[in-house]
Amino acid sequence: MRHMDQTIKDFGEQWLKYSDNEGYYGSLELFSDILSPFIKPEQLRNCSVAEIGSGTGRIVNMLLESGATHVIALEPSDSFEVLFQNIKQPEKVTCLKITGDQLPAYGDLDYIFSIGVLHHIPDPAPVVEAAFRALRLGGHFLVWLYGKEGNGLYLALTQPLRILTKRLPHFMLSFFVEIMYWPLLLYIKFCHWLPLPLRGYMLSVLEKMPPKKRRLIIYDQLNPSYAKYYTQSEAEKLLLDGGFVNIQTYHRHGYSWTVIGTKQ
Ligand SMILES: C[S@@+](CC[C@H](N)C(=O)[O-])C[C@H]1O[C@@H](n2cnc3c(N)ncnc32)[C@H](O)[C@@H]1O
Numbered sequence: 640m641r642h643m644d645q646t647i648k649d650f651g652e653q654w655l656k657y658s659d660n661e662g663y664y665g666s667l668e669l670f671s672d673i674l675s676p677f678i679k680p681e682q683l684r685n686c687s688v689a690e691i692g693s694g695t696g697r698i699v700n701m702l703l704e705s706g707a708t709h710v711i712a713l714e715p716s717d718s719f720e721v722l723f724q725n726i727k728q729p730e731k732v733t734c735l736k737i738t739g740d741q742l743p744a745y746g747d748l749d750y751i752f753s754i755g756v757l758h759h760i761p762d763p764a765p766v767v768e769a770a771f772r773a774l775r776l777g778g779h780f781l782v783w784l785y786g787k788e789g790n791g792l793y794l795a796l797t798q799p800l801r802i803l804t805k806r807l808p809h810f811m812l813s814f815f816v817e818i819m820y821w822p823l824l825l826y827i828k829f830c831h832w833l834p835l836p837l838r839g840y841m842l843s844v845l846e847k848m849p850p851k852k853r854r855l856i857i858y859d860q861l862n863p864s865y866a867k868y869y870t871q872s873e874a875e876k877l878l879l880d881g882g883f884v885n886i887q888t889y890h891r892h893g894y895s896w897t898v899i900g901t902k903q
Contacts, residue, residue, distance in 0.1 A: 642761045645864035647716045647738075649805070650694065650759075653862055654718030656809060660697035660725060662849040670701035672843070673754060673783060676889055677899045680705035686749040689773060691739040691766060692756030694718060696725040702752070703728050711748070713737055739766030745773045754783045757877065758867045767881030774902040780883060781899045787868040789894040792836045794868060797860060804861035816857045820850075823857065839892035874898045 663669055671680055684706030690698050693712040699722070702710050709731055714722050715738045726732050735742075739753065739760070751770045757763040770780045787794075804812055823845075830841040845853060860866075869877070871888055874896040878886050883900025891897045 642865040643738075646759050649863050651717030652809060653858065654695050654716065654721050656813070657851070657855040657858065658695055658718075658721045658725070659851075660695055660700065662852060663847040664849065664852040664855075665697040665700060667701055667704050669844070669847075670698070670705065673891075673897070674781065675891075675897075677781060677887065677897065678750070678779070683707045683750065687747065688750045688752065689713065689742065689745075689748055689770075691742060691751065691753040691770065692759075693722050693734075696722040698752060698754050699732060700725065700727050703731060707731070709733070711735065711742075711745075713739060713742060739763075740769050742766075742769040742773050744769070747775045748773050749775065749778050751778070751780045752782075753780075755785075757782055758785045758869060759863050759865055761865055761867075763877060764880060767877060767883075771882045771902055776902055778902050779899055780878065780881075780902070781897065782874075782878070783891070784869045784874050784877075784896045784898065785866065786874075786890065786895045787870045788890065789837070790868055793894075801861060801866075805864055812858060812862060813854075815861070816854050819857050820854055823853065837892075837894055840894050843892055869896055871896060 667680055674680065683702060686707050687709045688702055688707045689711035690702065691713050693699050693714040695718060699710050699712045711733045712722060713735050715736060719736045723734055751774060757766060760766060774780065804815060827841045827846050829835060830838045845856065874888055875886050875898065878898055878900035884903045886898065886900045889897040
């Protein structure tokens with residue numbers, strides 16, 4: 640509980656500092672990449688959907704842009720106001736300031752998404768169970784998680800660093816981010832020529848981000864109190880234990896797991 644509350648507090652502060660969804664970070668092109676290969680944005684047309692852990696609302700806007708008729712957006716942190724302000728078609732959105740396990744059991748949603756959230760929750764099982772109850776029969780739950788596979792070197796370097804950085808106040812952490820930003824740019828350049836670790840992610844995602852969002856991504860790695868990196872079997876088990884069937888996984892850009900399951 641301590642970890643969960645602290646993580647929510649960390650994100651509340653983070654999103655007040657990095658509140659916009661500019662450029663590739665908030666684009667339908669990125670959404671297509673996140674959903675691939677399981678769902679195409681156009682499949683969401685006329686669907687009722689929910690997102691668990693909406694942050695600044697970039698995924699909510701992507702869902703609206705894809706044609707969803709109604710979006711339920713859950714965000715428990717103090718960034719709730721930012722989320723509300725960023726939403727482009729508020730008449731189609733219900734914002735709830737609650738944690739994922741408290742998602743009401745609507746029983747009629749077509750899709751539920753949780754992008755980059757469950758790996759920050761120490762006990763995500765009640766969230767998966769709540770998603771199961773909120774879907775209609777035949778509805779799908781898609782989650783995106785940090786992966787253990789493909790991140791070996793990255794984790795060896797950053798996990799010891801995180802012991803310090805997750806405790807730093809914003810002004811010190813943002814200074815630290817600035818120091819790391821320039822070597823990261825150089826690393827991205829080298830990825831064009833060399834088969835370096837995380838090359839796929841660097842070239843397909845990070846390089847396309849505006850500079851401010853690259854800084855946010857570094858900050859987002861170093862700030863949250865709790866972050867778990869999932870193996871493929873742990874990622875599958877998460878949905879399996881929640882009652883989902885037809886579970887499929889995809890090793891997105893070789894560093895993360897996209898997992899989808901169906902309620903039957
Ligand atoms: C990395 S952000 C992802 C935001 C958004 N999905 C996106 O991709 O832009 C994780 C979000 O999950 C929220 N969160 C943390 N714990 C949560 C919980 N128990 N239930 C729901 N959301 C939670 C955080 O407040 C944060 O906004």
